[in-house]
Amino acid sequence: MSKIQDKARALIASKMKLDESEITPEKHLFNDLGADSLDFVELSVLLEREFNVKFTETETANAKTVGDLYELIEKYTKKP
Amino acid sequence: MKIIGTGSAVPSLTVTNDDLAAFLDTNDAWISSRTGIQARHLLSTESLYDLAVDAADKAIKASGLRTDQIDFLLVSNVANQHVTPGLSCIIQKRIGVTCAGLDINVACAGFVNALMLADSMIKAGHAKNILIVCAEEPTKYCDWHERDCSVLFGDGAGAVVLTEGTAFKDVKLTMISDRDVLYYERGMETTPFEQHYVKGQPLVMKGKELFKTAVTESAKDIQNVLDYNHLTHEDITWFMLHQANKRIIESIRHIIGGPEEKYPTVIEKYGNTSSASIPIMLDEMLRAGKIKAGDKIIMSAFGAGFVSAACLWDWEF
Incomplete structure (x- = not known):
């Protein structure tokens, strides 16, 4: 697991008040982690701030799992 | 600048989430979990002007000052029945102050902006004791046929009396x-x-x-x-x-x-x-x-x- 994923996992766990071990890539944010629509907005604010990135509305709407969020962050933080 | 008196007033009518669920497509669990709101106070028999005056009277009383010692009246309001005159003019007489005043509209950030103005005025020597009144009736500009905005707001007024001091940093x-x-x-x-x-x-x-x-x-x-x-x-x-x-x-x-x-x-x-x-x-x-x-x-x-x-x-x- 990359350092970026480690940081994102810790942040998601903290926000959702869950143990880090529960935050695995295949977990669905709504169905498995119990997130509601506002949790998702809050998570995107925290992740954008933490990694100094800006997601588009379509990207955030399409992200359904923890792995989708990891991919999104890595897309913007990947060095050319 | 420092605060030497505060006051507040809300309408007598309390409206719970369940009250709203009786005519809007919503429920207490949805509103509570997404906003933290369980109830709000809505204007029914009283007016916004009543709330503003009530909050101001309490703040002046708590400050220990007489009304003739208030040098300036700053009012924060987004909208009320009167586009003109300003709310400060409307409530001045009922509060019993004779000083000048002005209205500001910086939406929900009006109080902190009013504090900045008051601090500047006191430091510049334009006033010594300033009354800020924030009076709002946001429930009057919501669409009560839909749930997105109407469940969020309540009416109310808060007031502070400020004077010279070093508390405001x-x-x-x-x-x-x-x-x-x-x-x-x-x-x-x-x-x-x-x-x-x-x-x-x-x-x-x-x-x-x-x-x-x-x-x-x-x-x-x-x-x-x-x-x-x-x-x-x-x-x-x-x-x-x-x-x-x-x-x-x-x-x-x-x-x-x-x-x-x-x-x-x-x-x-x-x-x-x-x-x-x-x-x-x-x-x-x-x-x-x-x-x-x-x-x-x-x-x-x-x-x-x-x-x-x-x-x-x-x-x-």
Whole structure:
């Protein structure tokens, strides 16, 4: 697991008040982690701030799992 | 500058989430979990002017000053029945002050902006004792046929009396021109020459966008004030944030840090009372004896504009 994923996992766990071990890539944010629509907005604010990135509305709407969020962050933080 | 008196007033009618669920497609669990709001007070028999005067009278009484010792009246209001004259003019006589005054409309951030103005006026010698009244009736510009906005707001007024002192330490104001995330349009009289007549419409809010901007910009304001004054969240006794949505407050806390106990709320019982939310909470906390001399307090608010503001107090009585 990359350092970026480690940081994102810790942040998601903290926000959702869950143990880090529960935050695995295949977990669905709504169905498995119990997130509601506002949790998702809050998570995107925290992740954008933490990694100094800006997601588009379509990207955030399409992200359904923890792995989708990891991919999104890595897309913007990947060095050319 | 320091605060020497506070007062607040809310309408007598309490409306719970269950009351709203009787005619809107919503329920208590949905509203509570997404906003933290359980009830709000709505104008029914009294007027906004009654609330403004009541809050002002209480603040003046608490200050120990006579009405003739108030040098200036600053009123924060987004909208009321009168486009003109200003609310300050309307309530001046009933409060019993004879000083000049003015109205400001900086949406829900009006109180912190009014504090900045009051501090500047006192430092410049234009006034010694200033009365700020924040009086709001946001429930009058919501569409009560839909649930998105109407469940969020409550009516109320908060007031403070300020005088010379050193408690007010710093302020940071932010304005980002972005009308579309939150606005209320009033219809105006048409003229024979008008070609683009705009009919008024109730409050429009893009909730998710507003949520993100509010959290991001408020956290920036607060961090700026902390950094500029060489403080961390551990130095702050109270973070008194605009009571718009408990989830917004929690998100800002997540970024700034500190335990939940440092972020007091009254949104559970009042909803979002716009610029009155912080002075109402301040009044309740002072009367409950929760604020002590030497407490470091951050106040932070945001609103339509987009505007946001934060200030720092080193509390003195």
